[in-house]
Amino acid sequence: EVQLVESGGGLVQPGGSLRLSCVASGFSFNNHAMHWVRQAPGKGLEYVSAISSDGGSTYYAESVKGRFTISRDSSKNTLYLQMGSLRAEDMAVYYCARDDDSSGYYYNNDAFDIWGQGTMVTVSS
């Protein structure tokens, strides 16, 4: 079964850090770019970040640039999101998602065809 399972969410104070993980199974992780998308409570979806299959290319939304770092470990079939300088507005459910193109890069016309169940990040003192 093709699956993505996130973990690492929790309660963190403003200014703090947290690392999210997303373990992939059931498909060739090394063939796909990966993405992070978040959803604040009661709000819509917001695109966060992307990484190519070899980790050589990354993209960040302006709202997280300079504070978040996306990475991946092919030996563990795992995607990461290192979040720092967290703010109240970062509070959300964070989803990892697979890029539908199996070339390994993320292109303008790509969709996100597999999603994890999400992990909640709460930023509060």
Add this chain to the structure above:
Amino acid sequence: QSVLTQPPSVSGAPGQRLTISCTGGSSNIGAGYDVHWYQQLPGTAPKLLMFHNSDRPSGVPDRFSGSQSGTSASLAITGLQAEDEADYYCQTYDSSLSGYVFGTGTKVIVL
């Protein structure tokens, strides 16, 4: 504020036909970038419903269809069913933002 605007909600009776619009601009839908649609059932993760404007992933019933024209895209649901009650989001790429964008989301209510 998203660059893709969707109606907050649409409603219909079982069996009816609904359409959800996704209005963008010249830097996204109007530039020819593919539009994708996601369905989010209550309390669950989003699921890809329609990709590359009008293609359905395996398992998605043909009651769902997608189209795109000019700076807008639409998702149509025919033969509305109670299980279609969910939030729906469009998504594409925006060249001005140099990134992927989601629509504001539409809640489908089955009366």
